[in-house]
Amino acid sequence: MEQLMADLKKQIIEALNLKHLKPENIGDDQPLFGDGLGLDSIDALELIVLLQQNYKVKIDNPQDGPSIFRSVKSIAEYIRANQTA
Amino acid sequence: MANIFITGMGTISPQKTWGDAPLLSEVTEHNSERLACVEPDYTQWFDPRQLRRMSRVLKMGVAAGSMALKEANIAVPDAIITGTGYGCLEDTGIFLTKMVENNEEALNPTPFIQSTHNTIGSLIALMLQCQGYNQTYTQGAFSFENSLLDALMMLKDEPALKVLVGGVDEITDLSHTIQKRFGIFRQQPESNLNLFTTGKGAVNGEGATYFVLSGENTSDSAVGVEAVATFYKADEQTLKQGLDNLLRDANLKVSDIDFVLLGTSGDAGIDKTLLDYTVKMFPESSTGVFKHLSGEHPVASSFAFWLAAKMIQEQTIPSIVMLHDTGRKPKNVLIFNQYFGTHHSFILLKSCRASG
Structure with a gap:
C-alpha cells in the first residue's frame, strides 16, 4: 500500500504537470480537490485516464468519483479493491 | 493621417x-x-x-x-x-x-x-x-x-x-x-x-x-495603421494594381513610401521574384528584410508589423534589417510580405507624429 501511494503521487505530479510539488509534499490523506491540492474537474478526468492506463481500473459509477478521488489513500484503496490480478 | x-x-x-x-x-x-x-x-x-x-x-x-x-x-x-x-x-x-x-x-x-x-x-x-x-x-x-x-x-x-x-x-x-x-x-x-x-x-x-x-489615440501613440490587402497567387500586374488602390485610398504616392519591409524568406528563387517586383515598384524607397530574424511561418507578417511599428516609433532602422538604404527616415512603412510565392500582402503603417 505504501509503495502504491508513493507511485500514485509521482504519477499524479507527472500527469497533472504539478511541477511545483514533490511527492513528499502530498500527504496520504490530504484532500486533492478544493482547498487541498486545488485540483479541478479537468484534473478529475485526467485521474480517470491515469487509473485506466496505469492500473486497468475503471470507475463504473461516476457518483463514486468524489469519494474515490478524495485523497491519494482513497485512490490507492480503490485500486487495491478493483484491480484484477 | x-x-x-x-x-x-x-x-x-x-x-x-x-x-x-x-x-x-x-x-x-x-x-x-x-x-x-x-x-x-x-x-x-x-x-x-x-x-x-x-x-x-x-x-x-x-x-x-x-x-x-x-x-x-x-x-x-x-x-x-x-x-x-x-x-x-x-x-x-x-x-x-x-x-x-x-x-x-x-x-x-x-x-x-x-x-x-x-x-x-x-x-x-x-x-x-x-x-x-x-x-x-x-x-x-x-x-x-x-x-x-x-x-x-x-x-x-x-x-x-x-x-x-x-x-x-x-x-x-x-x-x-x-x-x-x-x-x-x-x-x-x-x-x-x-x-x-x-x-x-x-x-x-x-x-x-x-x-x-x-481609433482613439489615448496613449499618444506614434504609429497608425493605414491599410491591409492580401493577394493569392497574384501576378505582378495584380500586385501593382492592388498597391495603386491601397495608396490611392491612403492619399499617398509610391514615392511617399520611405521604407519597404520585404518578406523574402531565403529561398533564392522566390526571393528573386519579390526583389524584382520591389525594384520596379519602389525605386525611391529604402528596403529591408526580417525573416532571418523571425523565420518563415504563417503569421510572420505579425513580426514584421511589430518591427515596422517599432522602427517608426524609434525613427531608426537597425542595420541587421537594412537591405537598401536611401537615408530616408521611416515615416511611411509598407510591409510587402510573401509566403512561398503564393500568398502576398501589403500592410501600410505610418508615423502619427507631426514632427515625424
Whole structure:
C-alpha cells in the first residue's frame, strides 16, 4: 500500500504537470480537490485516464468519483479493491 | 493621417524582443534548421497553477497579449482577434499520438481541449474575464492579415473600442519533421544570419505577437495603421494594381513610401521574384528584410508589423534589417510580405507624429 501511494503521487505530479510539488509534499490523506491540492474537474478526468492506463481500473459509477478521488489513500484503496490480478 | 493607432505591443520571437533593451540591440544567432523563440520567464505573468496546463504556444500567446495590454495601459480589451495558421500544434500532436497509443480509448482531456486553434484567444479572454467579441482567423498565411482587417473594420465603426489583435504560431518537433518532408525548409543547420547568402529553402520560424489598436489615440501613440490587402497567387500586374488602390485610398504616392519591409524568406528563387517586383515598384524607397530574424511561418507578417511599428516609433532602422538604404527616415512603412510565392500582402503603417 505504501509503495502504491508513493507511485500514485509521482504519477499524479507527472500527469497533472504539478511541477511545483514533490511527492513528499502530498500527504496520504490530504484532500486533492478544493482547498487541498486545488485540483479541478479537468484534473478529475485526467485521474480517470491515469487509473485506466496505469492500473486497468475503471470507475463504473461516476457518483463514486468524489469519494474515490478524495485523497491519494482513497485512490490507492480503490485500486487495491478493483484491480484484477 | 491614420485614424487607427497602435497603443500597445508585445512580441515573443526568435529574437529577444521583450524587455527594455533598444530595438534589436542584441541579435540572436541560431545555428539550426529552425528558429525557436527566445522566451521570457513566464512566472512574471502566471502562477504555477495556471502554467501547468499551458502548452508553449499558449504561454507565448498569453504573455505577448499581456505585454501589449500593459503597454496600452488597459486591463480588459473590448475584443480579442487572433490569427494562427497552425493553431496549438503541441497539444494537437499529443492528442493524436495518445489516440493512436491508447487505441482510441482513455484519451487525456487537456491536450484534446487545448488542441483547437481558438484556444489562445479563448484563454486570454478567460484569464481577463473578457466577454467581448472573440475571433480566431485560421486562413494559412493570411491569418494575421485577416485578423487585422477585422480589427480595422471594427474600429472604423466604433473608434472608441480597444481591440487586442495578434498572430501566433509555433514549431514542434513533430510539425518540423513533417514539414521538412515537403522540402520547403532548409535541410541542414545553418546560421540564420547567413539566410540570404546561402542555400535554398526558407528557415522555419515561430512567434507570438499582439497589439492593442484603437481609433482613439489615448496613449499618444506614434504609429497608425493605414491599410491591409492580401493577394493569392497574384501576378505582378495584380500586385501593382492592388498597391495603386491601397495608396490611392491612403492619399499617398509610391514615392511617399520611405521604407519597404520585404518578406523574402531565403529561398533564392522566390526571393528573386519579390526583389524584382520591389525594384520596379519602389525605386525611391529604402528596403529591408526580417525573416532571418523571425523565420518563415504563417503569421510572420505579425513580426514584421511589430518591427515596422517599432522602427517608426524609434525613427531608426537597425542595420541587421537594412537591405537598401536611401537615408530616408521611416515615416511611411509598407510591409510587402510573401509566403512561398503564393500568398502576398501589403500592410501600410505610418508615423502619427507631426514632427515625424
